[in-house]
Amino acid sequence: MTTQPVNDAPLLEVKDLKVGFRTGKKAVLTAVDGASLSIYPGQTIAIVGESGSGKSTLAHAVIDLLPGSGHVISGEILFEGRDISRADRKAVLALRGSSIGLVPQDPMSNLNPLWKVGRQIKEALVANGVATGDAADKRVVELLEEAGLPDAETRARQYPHEFSGGMRQRALIAMGLASRPKLLIADEPTSALDVTVQKQILDHLDTLTDTLGVAVMLITHDLGLAAERADHLVVMYRGKIVESGPAREILQDPQHPYTKRLVSNAPSLASQRLSSVRARAEVREQAVQTASEIAAEVAESSSALGEGRDDILVAENLTKIFTLRGSKPWEKIDFAAVEDVSFRLRRGTITAIVGESGSGKSTVARMVLDLLPPTSGNVIFDGKNVRDLKGRGEHLRLRRQMQPVFQNPYASLDPLYSIYQSIEEPLRTHEIGTKKEREAKVRDLLDKVSLPTTVMSRFPTELSGGQRQRVAIARALALDPEVVICDEAVSALDVLVQAQILELLNDLQAELGLSYLFITHDLAVVRQIADDVLVMQNGKVVEAASVSEVFDNPGQEYTRRLLDAIPGASIPLGG
């Protein structure tokens, strides 16, 4: 230590920090337990963890923005050698904004919708005494330009609703850097954004903080992203730091079992591994075989809807046009959400539809599920055109053979229904079995999705997101379908839970010979699970090929951009 030059003292030092939330009169929930870390001037470090790991609480403790009942129990937070956890309010207030900037998580809710964007940034300048009046107005435009917003002068006069998510995040970055802080805390700055936008924003943030010499504390759940952007990693698990050190070292040689789990399951990293590709190939082989046995049965049976074809689901030139209100009351605008989309799903395989928000991928799923009538085009299920189905009976048979699993595990189960009622509902609707037989079936389904039968009498609010998604999968399987449409089924889950659910979907496919249509925005997940890919952009298919083709040899510029945007893809891994 004595040999260290004076100017190389840490900018921020957190020593044995303990942060708690008061939950009752005496009860305290410890959210951060004994965390220590250092950040040097100009350095980028990342704190990685799942939701509830305490990573945001740690960051908020540094900038004294702990919500409600949160408070520092013990430990020190030294900023340039001064303990700010015990400093008086005024001193912290002076520090916040001027020396420590914050880029918050959700660009949608962190700008005041009633104020022009420029005024909000000006407020930050004035509050920190950087500039006032005309000088501040000028500075606002400079800052917005610096944050990478073209035509900054006009933009400053616009309201947040006129900005896209990426533009709002840029405005928030401009605000966070307004008074040239020495430390910028970026709390999941891009989790709400599309991958390509995420990459742009992070690239920009990188260059900006490099030129300005700002230290960055990046909070993220994505290990790949963290390793790509930071020199030093801090991994948190249930309030404690389980491992920290140089980013590459951790990624290539994780020591703590939790870090090992994270490294092997993070989709952006796992997708590179050949082992996962091989495992998928085995699953597919088994699934295709089981599926062909089922197909043979279907072909002979008279009660099933289909004919036992190899292409179980075919979409032909699907188009959906929505009519929107124009700027004048009598004007109507036609908006093509989906244009001329065709694909085929082979029995026992997984076709993924990938696209960013607004690409029309979910609209395709809804049309395939017969929840939304297509404007034109056909959905053909096992040789039967869905348009030609007659009567409720045939429609019910289609429903029986094709079931969805939706994105939001918090909204896809009726909160008033117990888990038993939710899973039993399809059986009851189709009048299958007696009460006893239905109960046995529900038990069996819960077992298939690895949930204990004790959850039967519980309600959705009592389960975690991953557990609810298991229930949703059990419900989808209740009618023994052949096709399951997963609409962003794992997007809302933490990485480890996500990996677990993907594995479950794989196992179920091998066992039951299911075919999946897998809608997702995450190309990394696609590589782990899919066989064929359809890349969509603005309602159109830009590329359709097998997974290996798309990953190894993308044919389109857009696909390449998507692939490049997968965080951490360039980092070599050990093992």
Place this chain on the structure above:
Amino acid sequence: MSETRPGQERFVAPLDETPLRAIDAVDVDAVPESQWREAWKRLRRSPLFWLSSVIILVLAVMVAFPGLFTDVDPYARNANNLSNQFAPPSEGHPFGYNFQGGDIWARTVYGARASVAVGVLATIATVLLGMISGAVAGFYGGITDTLVSRLSDIFFSIPLLLACIVVISVINNIFPNRGFWGSVSVVVLALAVFAWPQITRQMRGAVLEVKNLEFVDAATAIGASKLTNLRRHIVPNALSPVIVSATIMLGVFIVSESALSFLGLGLPQNIVSWGNDLSDAQTLVRSGQHLVVMWVPATALAVTVLGFVLLGEAVREALDPKARKS
């Protein structure tokens, strides 16, 4: 790794300090809690709820068995004895007598029946009308929604009491002398016909919100028909704001009945009701004498309404605990 700086050396926490948990483990010992049961748990802890429950319970007993509270039956042929006019309280007659020589306390006890009957029945009718129209408007949308919404706007724009005064006086002219239940049902209908839009609006809003949730799509994909979906998933999930309004509305209707009777339009004079007693007492207010004739039914009315409003408040807090923080 020569570039590692002090404070950033490789650190691995000992495993026994940071034990790993199974990913996404299920808490096997947890007790099932439905939304309603949870609400009930919160309700049980609310002093407001217990206070209002006691008031409502006493009121209910009064309605069912008025004989438990007084030995005098104001409907008896010799109930009013002019020789008792404004007589002071005596044994068995805790508040004395009114202008007609009727027992004030007994009349108040028996009057509860009319007030509560109007309140409860009018609330049931209003909620049924409002729930069905609101659910249909919200669920089917389009032209159905426009029709129902505009119709409810029209009814909403008419002041409740004014409309009831007009309707009831017209009906009174056509069918005089209808007996207890006949009179009650006219007041109930008049109130319900002009009060439903409030419930309709709430129900419509709630249904619009619920119908776009994914579990509704999931039920459709399962094969549930539109009506089944509406009945089994949408309406039950849209119900809580309506329940809260209904409780508060009950109090409002009881006041409305008294107001109408006070104006001589609600229940006819031969029916014992708080409104009628208050109406009789109004001449005394000017002279300022024998005000107890007014105070007793007025207090009963106020306490009853308070009971229902407090219940509504307690139920609202129990169903939506988030609202309390703000």
